[in-house]
Amino acid sequence: MDINNYIFDKALKAKEASRKLAYLSAEEKNKALISMSEALINNETFILEQNEKDLKEGKSNGMTEALLDRLALNHKRIEDMALGLKNVASMGDPVGQVLKMWRRPNDLQIGQMRVPLGVIGIIYEARPNVTVDAAALCIKSGNAVILRGGKEAINSNKAIADTIIKAGELSGLPKGSIQLIEVTDREGVNCMMKLNGYIDVLIPRGGSGLIQNVVKNSTVPVIETGVGNCHVYVDEDADLEMAENIVVNAKTQRPAVCNAMETLLVHKNAAPKFLPKLGETLKALGVEIRGCTETEKYIKDIVSAEEKDWETEYLNLILAVKVVNSMDEAMDHIYKYGTKHSEAIITNNYKNSQRFLNEVDAAAVYVNASTRFTDGSEFGFGAEIGISTQKLHARGPMGLEQLTTTKYIIYGQGQTRK
């Protein structure tokens, strides 16, 4: 089999399906999503059998416990996926929303209407629930979707995709709306990245190796997600009790995710009072601290931070700490090492809060709150396909709206241009 032909054929079918999907009513889309949800529940035994194959393979290949946990399905996880589909069905349809409409002096009435992007390619790793979540959001927003999961989860993904594709098409989704790439050679991804005109956007989800490969090599437009080297800056005018709560939350509540804090910056005037107590608290929570030489004066027995610590997204219970001479130094540090994901200042100083909000360039900039809130659900979007760290098209948590584009609709009465 020629892999390029195989991928092209999938993309062509998705493109054809997307034309009809674009003007399916919300009622029709919701009906399909609910059928898909029910089918997942009904096919649980088969899906778990197939998942077992992947797990066995993973174990024999020495997959880590953490990865095996991401890969594993069980009754609860299948129920969650099914609930997720129903949740997306219950959300409002972004397609057809008119964002604004105005009348020109010549009486042309111009409106800007949300419409689907067309065909969305999702490239992801070993988490089989992405197969369902991504498909649900793409279908609800009127897009066809091409799913390319990792080879570690291929049996699970096939079983899930089979189930939702059949159920969706039986309840009226255009044939080809959901496509799974069953060949997991890297060549397939290379081919997807060049299908301008067939795939409208690629969204890579996973580790930074995967994401950077797609960003660097794709000529199809990409939405970059995920990498977050996030900072919390504790200003000299901070409420130190609030600062400690936020630092603990941003570092330890779920350290393996992109909106967790990786580096703490502390104003030199706050450091003597703030750092000793914080050090005790963090150590008790099992956090390894890597500090600058100033930090080492206030927290004993820690690792000395090196240049690479400022750059690293640990995704783990490790925290880099630096004492700075001013807010400007903190903002310079963020500018140099940050990934423009989520940045926070803890302060009661009005002027500093305003400067930080205005001058720090990131998807989400916080005053007196934890960076962990950068999330579709926490922002109130209902669901999330990822967190964009790029500037074009979508920035920050992406929900259904970010999977659409707009078109101008113009109502005339015979106007011609002078």
Add this chain to the structure above:
Amino acid sequence: MDINNYIFDKALKAKEASRKLAYLSAEEKNKALISMSEALINNETFILEQNEKDLKEGKSNGMTEALLDRLALNHKRIEDMALGLKNVASMGDPVGQVLKMWRRPNDLQIGQMRVPLGVIGIIYEARPNVTVDAAALCIKSGNAVILRGGKEAINSNKAIADTIIKAGELSGLPKGSIQLIEVTDREGVNCMMKLNGYIDVLIPRGGSGLIQNVVKNSTVPVIETGVGNCHVYVDEDADLEMAENIVVNAKTQRPAVCNAMETLLVHKNAAPKFLPKLGETLKALGVEIRGCTETEKYIKDIVSAEEKDWETEYLNLILAVKVVNSMDEAMDHIYKYGTKHSEAIITNNYKNSQRFLNEVDAAAVYVNASTRFTDGSEFGFGAEIGISTQKLHARGPMGLEQLTTTKYIIYGQGQTRK
């Protein structure tokens, strides 16, 4: 000189400038734009001298009259560029606009604020006025700009860029905000297309060869502009007098631009009454008609259309004409051959107008108006950096707003995530 180092150095300086530009007040930016405008007027003699060099070179290289006309500057054109700068100064500043702001159940207040993209690269051909127009829009929207014009206009561009850069910096623009690439090797463009992390977006402006080269080879995000194979569909329920006016306007008012009509589709029931008279009118206006066999029954002595006529953006007084059996056939034709730029239906049938607006996928979809209105000024945007024909980020005419992204600003009172 190493061209890669040269381009990288320009991009780095632009990036540094963009950090300060991002939070310059509208007052400061407007002051710079007005100084730039005045400097252009004061430097007219020098700019015209340099332009003369380009024209001489162009003539000796056998440049066509049309290209020489695009390249040529004179008192009026310099005045127009200077006026353009003042016009942009008078427009509202998109930076800092908060599009929406809401309060979450936990009392976090989340706002979505417009901010500049950062560094914008413009790759264009022989029109020196783009140097001024693009710089003005980028600066007003808080972005640094890297200008890479064609080698045919290099002396004119150097003179213009020198003038506005000096004037801008003297009145307080951060050094490096406007950069001209003075080396016009193709290698320079290749280098710009790989500068992810330094250039935030590339906007190619010019012929389809230039645009496709950038789209196909750039890993920096691109906004695709320009190509328009636009259609007008005359429905069986059309007001035929209105239809003729619109067809004549869309084809002949300015045939060399991307929003001009290239193919006319006519319902078979309208054809017998509509086409004979239209044929006479168009012939009298010097339009060459290339028709399908049905069309040839109604308009005599025309060229027989071939497959390639349906695909061609003539940008000239040539019109392809096809008689269709139904609106569905018209929409299929547009789907197959259109470039998703501007499409129009002429009809008095309510249902058909609604179906056309909903089902045709293009940046601008019209009922009973000329496709020629797809334009930033005509839409009321004040100025235009191009017309996006892609779906991501911006679609249709792009003004200042389309040169921005957003960031979320979050006001907390110590919230942590549960």
